[in-house]
Amino acid sequence: DSRVDGAQVTAINTSAATDLRELNVYTNALKTLDLSQNANLEKLNCYNNSLEELDLTGNKKLTRLDAKDTPLAKIDLSQNTELDY
Numbered sequence: 001d002s003r004v005d006g007a008q009v010t011a012i013n014t015s016a017a018t019d020l021r022e023l024n025v026y027t028n029a030l031k032t033l034d035l036s037q038n039a040n041l042e043k044l045n046c047y048n049n050s051l052e053e054l055d056l057t058g059n060k061k062l063t064r065l066d067a068k069d070t071p072l073a074k075i076d077l078s079q080n081t082e083l084d085y
Helices: none
Strands: 022-024 032-034 043-045 053-055 064-066
Parallel strands (some): 043 064
């Protein structure tokens, strides 16, 4: 579990955390979030950010996602078959 919330962070690198299962990065200033190296990610809370792009196609174990209050125009969740909400 990693948490960086409310700090107005503009970038975060999770590539070395290949075993990461939960990530909380809500209420920041993130525009992009690269989670391609986090195949074990199950829960992601990234709401209230400036996210313009979010690629979750490599996160097939994702069961929970909260990306509300972001300017995301679209998101491909077709590979996230375990997603509850």
